[in-house]
Amino acid sequence: MRKLSRLRRRKITAPVLLFLALIIVGNAYAFIGATVTTPGATASNARSTMVDEGRQIFLRGCASCHGLNADGGGIAPALIGVGAASVDFQVGTGRMPLADMSQQAMRKKPLYNEEETAALAAYVATLAPGPAIPGAAQLTFERDGNTAEGGELFRTNCAMCHNAAGQGGALTQGKYAPTLMGVEAKYIYEAMITGPQSMPVFGDKAITPQEKLSMIKWIKSVEAEKGLGGASLGKVGPVTEGLVGWVGGIGLLIAIAVWLTTKSR
């Protein structure tokens, strides 16, 4: 008994007890909340819960810029009709929510997990029809793609911005086309059908779904390519190669010339 009263008088006791109480109450609520959903909920019910969830996330995380009704604001575009694919690309690659108002949103660790992203996509898809997220059954590039055809399409449609080897490149005023190395097939496909940021849309009639798969297969083949000599220097072409050749190579020759003319003692 004495031990207990001594314990009670210690400074740390009150906060610890409060913390434990909060955890118990919180868990109890979560448990009750979870049991409230009836086990007999239909698929459409689950769908509408997902949309509701998405709407909640949207109001919390996106509405301050994109507007309460997703109709855009002074600093952000309307999301009506952008489709689930757009949301999946922007949120799934971590580009949205924006970290700051720089020239361009860049790929970073996603803020929302897969379920939250799916819920957001489901909500935005209900606003107006738009491109849907390509499923695994659509991304059969290993089976249906043609690497040679993909390379030809890539050189005409993508290479000017993303570099002939898909390494990315500069645009105007600090904007850039990101590298395509290590980008998941799903996100490449979504980028083509939604045209994120500076990128234009490559619709299914201008470039058929089968052609898109070919392009993805080609990108993946470039990614898997092993450099014989190492030191790819970013695969951006003659500028870096020339720099290394002139600075390194000519530097070495100058060093040798200096050594040749020094007198031995």
Added chain:
Amino acid sequence: MSNKELEPLSDPGLPAHAHRKADHDEAAAKRAERKVAILFMLSALGTVLFIYSYIWIAQDIYVYVPIIGTSNAHQLFLGLGLTFSLFFIGVGAVHWAKTLMPDEEVIAQRHEMRSSDEDRADLIASVKENAGAAGLGRRSLIKRTLGLSLGLVGLSPILLLRDLGPQPGDDLTKTTWAEGVHLVTDPGNRRLRPEDLEVGAVAHILPEIENPAERSLNDVAKDAVLLIRMRPEDFRLDAEKLSWTYQGIIAFSKICSHMGCAVALYEQQTKHLLCPCHQSTFDVPTGAKVIFGPSARPLPQLAIKVSEEGYLVAAAPFNQPVGPSFWERKK
């Protein structure tokens, strides 16, 4: 101050020749000899490494090398072996020369380059004598045919100047585009309907021809067109150029009016077209006006319309030559 004090410094002459350590110290000479031998041995080892890599290192092994990254072991050791074998022969030879080979300074006087008068007279006399003996003056057949062949040799390079021509004629001003020619995708050669392009979409376009497999690269370099769809209310064009668009679809020559690179970096948000070669930037809503860079004039716009079957076709040929400037170009 008298002139005496301003006399230039006297010529200090050459510095005394300092001999190397190996010249008078036997131990140092031995050390230098060993060093040279080691360098030559390194070269020999390089050759052995080259032969070993060629025969025994499999071609599909990749190793990680700091700085350089992952590279192919077969190629890497072939290169290193050859580098060692050549580089250390040179280094060894130079080190040998610098430390052990004779180090005496010799003064060699410079003489006049002109031959003496007697030698010159001798030469002229002997040329005259031998030319007479060869019978150049007498055997005129040889002299004439030699003249003919030498003269004809000179003709060949003159004939090659023909390759500067012929004049291009209307090649620079005409493209395959004409009224009613279908716009087809590049590659793929599929006709397009206006509804195939979403707002914000682009398509790379060539004119439809009977046999796409035989399309010449020269034609592609003139005919290539970029098709862009935007909201019609975003256009700021005069009435004529607006009539060349179709419901927000506008077509421009892809060939830069500066140096002829393919202008196709389209930024959907700013609606700018950027040329990757010299950063000429064209503003699409105002008819590809130049807003930055060295290009002197907008990209030529192709007038388009929809055919009776609902496909996009050209309404007229380009109204000006596509691509960079040339002497005869008007404007």
